[in-house]
Amino acid sequence: MSSDTPEVADENFLPIDPRWLYAAFYALIGLWLVYLLATMGGWRWEDQVVPLLIGVPGILLVLLYLFRLRYPGVYARVNPLVQPVEGATEEAALDHLLDDLEEATETEAARSPRERQWIEIVMIGWVIALPIVMQYLGFFVALPLYVFTFGVYFTGDTKRSLIITVVFTLFVYVFFVTILGAKVYPGDFGIQPTLPRFRLF
């Protein structure tokens, strides 16, 4: 499974054959299942039976899928649920499999594949950052800060981002704090001010 092809490097931000990524994902799942079953040592029978009944077939399914990634032509010939591939060669079957996998998230995107991959990686970073910021700064400090910087980062439009931030924060405050009286996390740093509550009921 060669990854050193110019086409792959130009099309994607990560210069890796996508099959390696799919294989890594499923392999990690398989390893996790093996880890879970391996750590059952010393447990009572009641705690082991259902995990074993589910886990062993699960690991076999992962191995089956890895086999499919490695030998898609053989897989297509033995599995009646897989559509027959024209040409019936391993190369043709591999192309067919990769097309299926890429179709899963392919849309009329506004971005190129390379740009999209980069944005997705950045987005994962933003998602990871949010709970950390909310935990330490508090909900009503973190939320407007997050919404504003997010908008500015992705659009560059400071004014519009500020308007949306203010409107959204007010909405959340009115709806959650005023109407519902919900508790908000104050933050570990304690910098969030005490929110006035104008209860309607």
Added chain:
Amino acid sequence: MAQIELLSALLAGLDVIAQPLNFLLLLLAVVVGVVIGMLPGLGGVVILGLLIPLTFGLEPLVAFMVLAAANGGTSQGGALTAILINTPGKSPNAATILDGYPMARQGRAGEAIGVSATASALGAILGISVLLLSVPIMIEIVLLFGAPEIFWLGVWGLTILSVVVKGSVVTGLISGVLGVFLSMHGVNTISATTRWTYGLTNLLDGVGLVPALVGLFAVAEMINLVGEGGHIAKEGEEGISVSTGRLKGMKAVFTHKWVFLRAAIVGLVIGVIPGVGGTTANFVAYFQAAQTARNNENFGKGDIRGVIASEASNDAKEGGAYIPTLAFGVPGSASMAVLFGAFLLHGIIPGPLLIQEHLDVVAIIVLAALASNILSSVLTLALAEELAKVTRIDIVYLAPAVLGIALYASYALANNVFNMYVTMFFGVFGFLMMKANMSRIPLILGMVLGPIVEGNFFRALQISRGDYAVFVRSPVTWLMITLIVVSLLLPYVRQELLRRGVISGVQ
């Protein structure tokens, strides 16, 4: 005699609702329910948990009216976001995504909303009507479902994953296996053994279903949409338009009345069984519609019958879920369990005596649930155009708002910061699942059904004192086993029939 007392209680309940201030409160509760239902993760459980202390100062009947109304509104709100932005408002709405969102992407959002609102309202009417008429009969049926029967019902739900996930049976099953394993984290309620907490005390209660659901759908979808860029709506220059098609959608429910009836009955029956829950009911109803319908190759790609099935079941099951809750004191769903907190707060002991001693409370809950389902359907039909504008917002502005609400919703569930990290983790993992073409639905189904399967497996063995024959003793268990075998073999049988040209259509 009981029917006369019930009728008197219903008339008294109508009198309460008809008072102007009370009706306004009910309407407000419905609006709150619909809006909350639209927000990922904030379903009936959260809205009830937040409203219970809020309504403590009201008259008990009015308080229960508000709670039931808000709970009833959440399903329609959740269906709206499932259709418009591929994000279920709560887990039972996940089945609506399968065909509702593809319809929206094809420019048929109005039609999907029309059919959803109509199927929901009619399903609710059917569910509540059956609830009122069949209490004596339901008592006998529920008694037939013991631990072995509920165990097989859970296994059936897990096995038919292979039918739902077309084109990738293996990855669907892997996803389901992951879900079941995730459900087994934490303290085993059977043996009190701690399993797979990784040293984290927060995992003693297991991996939260709602935080995981919010992460898998809301967060993962936002990552994907921001990566795509532009707006949520892709089909047509106007984005997802709901200005047309609603009437067509409303009529479609009557065109496919048998699909509606079968799904509503499935939802009602499964909703009656305690602990199985709305997610199972809706997926089972969807699966049976997909399996039994003619020309079903479009299921999962925007077949209106899929939306009819999931939404009819979604609201009919509410009527069913009230049966064990009000009749036996056994919560029919998670939100019903939270409702017990309201009972205790107002000095009412839930249980079999509830119907005898507090028939007025039962009546007001039933009436409020019916009214809220109808009102929420009218609301979404009337305001779908305005609500649909959410899908025209640049995703870059919508995403941080959705992410913020999603994480707050996860936190608000138990005032636990750890839940935010659970949501974050599942958001990233869910996105990776999307990239790897692994469906997220089976994972959620596994998390829902895993405890049901395992718990009832051991409960059955405890009852039978270790005799495994208990799993094949009753006719109901044999029915369930037959359904499991049929579900597993059906894809292969259908493929063989396709190959031989006996039936048409592409799998």
